[in-house]
Amino acid sequence: MDTVMQNSGLLDIPLDRLDVSQHHLFRTGEVLPLFARLRREDPVHYCAQSQNGPYWSVTKHEDIMKVDTNPKVFSSSWENGGIVLDDAQAIPPVKDFVISAFIALDEPRHGVYRRAVQPIVSADSLRSLEDLVRTRTKKVLDSLPRDQVFNWVDLVSIELTTLLLATLFDVPVEDRHLLREWSDVTATLEGMDGFIGHENRIAKLTECLHYFMKLWNDRVNAPPKFDLVSMLAHDPNTRNMTPIDYLSQILVLIVGGNDTTRNTMSATINAINLFPDEYRKVREDRKLIPAMVDEIIRWQTPIPHMRRTALEDFQLRGKLIRKGDKVAMWYYSGNRDEEVFPDGDSVNVNRPNVSRQLSFGFGIHRCMGMNIAKLQLRILWEEMLDRFEFIEMLKPPVRTMSNQINGYTEVMVRIRG
Template sequence: MKLISDEILTDTGATEPVYPASYPELETDFELWNPNSWKRGHPYDLYRRMREEAPVMWSKVRRPASRYWSVSRYEDIKTVELQPDIFSSQRGGINLAVPDRKNWKPEILIRAAMDNLISMDEPSHMQMRIQQKDFFVPAYVAKLREKVRAKVDALCDDLEAKGPVVDFVKVFSNELPLYTLCEMLGVDEADRPKIVYWMHYLEMASQFLSNPLTTFLGEPLFPFRFNKVVEEMFAYGARVMADRRAHPREDLLTLIAHSKLDGEDLPQAYLDGSWLLIIFAGNDTTRNSLSGTVKLMTEWPEQRAIVLSDPAMIPRMSEEALRMVSPVKHMRRTALEDTEINGQRIAKDEKVVMWYGAGNRDPDVFENPDVFDMTRENVSKHIAFGHGVHKCLGARVAQMQLQVAYEQLFARFPKIEFTGEIRYGPNALVHAISKLEVNLYGRGNARPTQVQLKAAS
């Protein structure tokens, strides 16, 4: 079986498009490709300029990577998503750049980021998707909901114990999605701390590439431990997959271990990529949506009031928050043939990058797009989970977690408020909120006094 990573298009370092640019290349100090730029959050002013002046813009990137086309209008993003036969996920993968193979270090991790469902084209993509669907259908999600509800209750207890002022990311939004994913995958309780540890190191890796000195000062042993951590992680994956093939269980790891492509068992490379994808994809979207929504509820108190007076509005609030937060910043496609988007000719093998945060604030689709309004008619039309055949398989699971979390958070802490202290990680792929300080009882307030009533004698 051929691996995606064996045939993927690597960057040539191209600086000029094959066909002339129809739109200007905007001057800005925000470098879309640069993880450090994203420590400021989404560049909403730049998004607006792109939509208005350069909706398909030839864009800069650090050499030796090849430059790419940025797509920022909602309808243009949908056009790309709905034509997977022209705009490929597999030809160049989903990442903004694919370096020369001699620079794939550690190679097993780089390959795993490519050899998985999200980077597949048809028919392989649909074959894999169908085999995993039982863990994402409404019946399974409903069964999972009760476990999530119990976990959220425990996390609220942790918040209360550590409050009133607490880092919401550390105590709550980091914890919930990893718990849910481990439940789905069937990761043994004893192994779950390992998953948390490995995810920490993989997130540190992207920070190290962007800010090596800062990362080194914060965690001096990181560069020396990283390769060993990666080896441990993939050895664990190989061991667990072998066990699930020999001793099946009713969990997602078993399903992955027994998946097939064209009638063949998946090679270890695809097994590695598959379980890691679920951990990463499922974790980031939910984690950053949770944090981003708490921030939004502080910034839009009249919307909070709507939810507090009518909790039935929580699903609409959750959808509008996903639009506003846009937890996944971009996805990349590669043209399989010469084509055109919004008057711009695109050559075969050129990259096309869709900026979801820009599309989700397109005023041609969402009236007053910078206003949080859960009552808007098209509240569910956002593209935070993508669109078309590659729309996130785990969207139902993510939405369930978000709704359960908001129901219990606002019941327990109706005045929870963002204090103003926030930190974004250097990450160009996901809206990585790495710290969000909140006061559980409203800014400046202390824990409410508990009054114990004595029974009448």
């Protein structure tokens, strides 16, 4: 583990009062021993009172899979509350503003939107992106200061992910900071660092709508191009969306293309410093790079949970989940389930079953950008190893305070060699 319990008394809290959804637990790392306790003592756990109301925690790998692959019983729809424990992400408590992204829709509507943008992650698309991703990665790494301390999050993780996002949307690269800003505003809610209030949040997202409506108007009557806006504008099933519906799809694509990759890039530096022997294995055998990418994604788990809402009563491990109940699938816990990933708090590049990690979800909502993320991370590893002997982390990283995004705001490093 890269953190320790700050308050051992948390482990003594009675189970009926245990609330693992508190944002600060993710910043400090205190949530991990609590998840381990739930896996041992109460793997399907009911919390009657939390900042987001009552909810169930599903913490074992097997049980998470049962929920994630059963969309007929467990709904993702914003109409039932959406995909995170805080309902306000989909339905803010001000104005008539609903974020109905396709990740927060059930079938058949979910598939309509997903199919419209699916070509962006095709094998041909990935092949066409590889040279561009490599060129940009080389440029970013070559520009890093030597013999100076800098924040890897700002100069590498954010820079590389926003550059690619700008390409996928075909927006000017000089506007990439806007994509990062809209991503953060979308995913930052009450109780998290950086929350700007619901009214200000809606104002910022309205700015995003105006920006992307201009792109839509420019492209809807132009010949189709291979970018996400054009795909939505020209697909017959999405070209007549309402503006708020369009914004919803844009936001999920921005957040999905930003957070997993950005925070795994930062986790990479944390991991190689905490587990230098594993780093040496990869330096000595570069064929291990894809396995290391998967292992760090598992270890980090950039999206700690996804929420579902029960559409009917359902028995899980002898517990009765009632119709209408919130259910949190804690991927962060399932990725450390001792029965599936022994010594899961450690990074092990030789882990034989790392492909079973849950970070991208399963079933109909499995992350469509998974292979783009892995492409970016693989190339980052290849180019790092070509240039640097080691990237030394000089102090513990500063994490985000969020149960939705398991990320970093600061990873202070110095390049060696």
